[in-house]
Amino acid sequence: MRRNLSRVAMVTGLFLGSVASVWAVNPAGYGQAGGEYDITIPRVPAGELAKAKKVKPPFEPTPDVLAEGKQIFLGMGGCVSCHGPEGKGNGSAATILPIQPRNFTNPKFHRLRTPGELMWVLKNGSMGQSGRVPGTGMLPVVQPKGFITEEQGWKALLYELSLGKKK
Numbered sequence: 001m002r003r004n005l006s007r008v009a010m011v012t013g014l015f016l017g018s019v020a021s022v023w024a025v026n027p028a029g030y031g032q033a034g035g036e037y038d039i040t041i042p043r044v045p046a047g048e049l050a051k052a053k054k055v056k057p058p059f060e061p062t063p064d065v066l067a068e069g070k071q072i073f074l075g076m077g078g079c080v081s082c083h084g085p086e087g088k089g090n091g092s093a094a095t096i097l098p099i100q101p102r103n104f105t106n107p108k109f110h111r112l113r114t115p116g117e118l119m120w121v122l123k124n125g126s127m128g129q130s131g132r133v134p135g136t137g138m139l140p141v142v143q144p145k146g147f148i149t150e151e152q153g154w155k156a157l158l159y160e161l162s163l164g165k166k167k
């Protein structure tokens, strides 16, 4: 447990360190303080969007997969520190980000994105690649640019998507 916690602290530190360096290039205040940046704009660049949209999760969101995804979300993935324990985009680190992390419980969000587009973001981050959204604190999390495997990424993602379907 203690090892897990220090791992989370390390991962969060890595993220925040990189966010600080992004700030060095783009002064704070370019986003919408205290809010998500317009979610109707795709984060995937136009040239890659059609291909990314078609990518499907390699497995179904069974209870086992969701349980593993939750562990990754809360543990080694470090997602919780920004996205919050319930995925509402209100994690403890969110307050210092220029753009609010995605609120996975927003039903509108689920209509706007396919899982494949979201996997593209897990692999590449949301760093302003489309040219229509500024770079954000969402850095690449899936290898090779990130630190978790693609399979772990899918599990965390399916868990996040399940948060919007409850209630």
Ligand code: HEC
Pocket (backbone or CB within 6 Å): 015, 016, 019, 036, 037, 043, 073, 077, 078, 079, 080, 081, 082, 083, 093, 097, 099, 100, 101, 102, 113, 117, 118, 121, 122, 126, 133, 136, 137, 138, 139, 141, 148, 153, 156, 157, 160
């Ligand atoms: C340092 C803070 C931070 C951490 C840690 C973080 N995220 Fe994010 N995430 C963000 C922000 C900020 C956004 C909003 C990006 C935007 O508006 O383009 C975001 C957006 C997303 C999106 C939505 C992308 C889209 O196209 O709308 C997904 C999916 C996501 N994160 C998954 C994850 C997963 C899975 C993890 C853990 C492995 C994680 N995030 C960890 C900050 C973070």
